Amino acid sequence: MLSLFPPSGRQLPARGRKLSTGLESISFKTYRGVTTLRRVKRGGCLFRAHDVFRCLYPIRSGFFKTVLGDRGGREQITGFFMPREVLGMEGFGSGYQQNSAYALEDSEVHVVPYSFIQELGCAMPSVQRHMLALVSSEIVRNQSIMLSLGSLDAKERLAAFLINLSERFRDRGYSGSEFLLRMTRAEIGSYLGLQLETVSRHFSAFQKAGLLDVHEKLVAIVDVKGLHRVLNARS
Amino acid sequence: MLSLFPPSGRQLPARGRKLSTGLESISFKTYRGVTTLRRVKRGGCLFRAHDVFRCLYPIRSGFFKTVLGDRGGREQITGFFMPREVLGMEGFGSGYQQNSAYALEDSEVHVVPYSFIQELGCAMPSVQRHMLALVSSEIVRNQSIMLSLGSLDAKERLAAFLINLSERFRDRGYSGSEFLLRMTRAEIGSYLGLQLETVSRHFSAFQKAGLLDVHEKLVAIVDVKGLHRVLNARS
DNA sequence: CGTAATTTTGACTCCGCTCAATTGGCGTGG
DNA sequence: CCACGCCAATTGAGCGGAGTCAAAATTACG
Helix, strand or coil, X not given: CCCCCCCCHHHCCCCCCCCCCCCHHHHHHHHECCEEEEEECCCCEEECCCCECCEEEEEEEEEEEEEEECCCCCEEEEXXXXXXXXXXXXXXXXXXXXXXXXXXXXXXXXXXEHHHHXXXXXXXXXXXXXXXXXXXXXXXXXXXXXHHHHXXXXXXXXXXXXXXXXXXXXXXXXXXXXXXXXXXXXXXXXXXXXXXXXXXXXXXHHHHCCCEEEECCEEEECCHHHHHHHHHHCC | CCCCCCCCHHHCCCCCCCCCCXXXXXXXXXXXXXXXXXXXXXXXXXXXXXXXXXXXXXXXXXXXXXXXXXXXXXXXXXXXXCCCCXXXXXXXXXXXXXXXXEEEEEEEEEEEEHHHHHHHHHHCHHHXXXXXXXXXXXXXXXXXXXXXXXXXXXXXXXXXXXXXXXXXXXXXXXXXXXXXXXXXXXHHHHHHCCCHHHHHHHHHHHHHCCCEEEECCEEEECCHHHHHHHHHHCC
16 A cells, blocks of 8 residues: 655654654643744745754644745745644755745744754753654655655546545544645645646546545545555556 | 755755765764674665664765665665765654665665664764754755656756766766766666656667767766756756 | 636647567576 | 577657646636
8 A cells, every 4th residue: 555645643653652743742841932933824935945944843733835946947846734744854954944835824833943952952862863753754755755756647646645635634633534725736736746737637537436526625535445546556 | 057866965065064975974983893884785685665773874885776665566766875875864753764775786884873873962962963964965855856756857857867976976086977877777767757768768869969978877978068958948 | 896816628739658679788508 | 609598778659648728617805
């Protein structure tokens, strides 16, 4: 079974201890007073590529996209993020943010200064481990997308995308079978390496096949097994 | 200008201090006696997906590929690695390796136990920073590939691939204009999300266009500017 | 309520995949 | 040494899926 498109909480747990998805679990107990809350309006920008890297942003509420753009007009959406996921981790390497992050709806993030994480890491080795695990799980997430972009066709990518969204919503206590897409067809296309028309066509095809019930941004997954079958068909 | 396909050493430096590519810089001074050397023959396997994560492997000599495979036969090459680059960092998150690593030629790697890195990290905060930078630079590398897979056509991907290889060879003191491909056309295709025939065809096309001089695995870049133009043409 | 943005659908084109045949290099064994 | 088989690479022919262009429908929003 393909397990495309983490971050799904289920990817993370491994040994005995549950790995909380981000800084959240620590956040509310320990960070109080150090972290601040920041509100970003729909369409607003949390940070831009080339901004100096200073903070991590665990999402408290809302929905974000991250965009990787090189000068030259070419750009691609590298991820969609929901509460309990963490934004801004690509900055560790270069000291600068590599992506821009935009809110797809009114959102709130925790602002966690990197300096604070460093201090904490010195005192508590577990925090070091936790941070490495967090950042490396982002690698795993990206590699799943690479696998999708490199070896799945359009309808398989869309199926994998929907399955992943569904699981992440479910893991967060929302319905996994019916949810509102916060992004446009064009944004889904950018993320999946497809044109918006192709995305739209396959939404229609899935509907016709009885897998989905789509009304613009509202998606109801009618036949989960069927979606998985789309993925495993052309094994 | 596109900057696809890190890891190129030039991606990393940011502030004043030069970020060494891996554990190497520390390795020879501090690690002596703790790290061991491991030889892997051409075609041999350094580690497999689902192996328990215990060590990092900075490459001392040779050439590797990493393969991401899900049960179901679908698999994809996620990277090619050369000396001074580090293998095995996806394991932090889950405690298990996510990729398999195979030597494309007789190779040597340093074996650095994770436990040792942890100890070191407690004593020296700079090591913590270094490790986070290292892992997060892998995210940046993967996102470049995502951008390539998602928004470049076949000839652009191949051009970007060759430019990246060239820069990495140059950065390591080898010739950047003439080098031996350690991987097959099929492996290049897997990495770029293309069929091997497509890769071969575009090699021929580049040759015909006077950009390259290709003889099986030996590639000479005749016109670097031209290769870059291929990337920026369909801006 | 009117304008803009998003989505859907159709028709056509073309790039990359598939299938297939050929060539050349290389190692093994007769 | 050559014969043979194996694998990698090249090249061709034909097809199909996704891109492109275009128009209409529906929705969002000021």
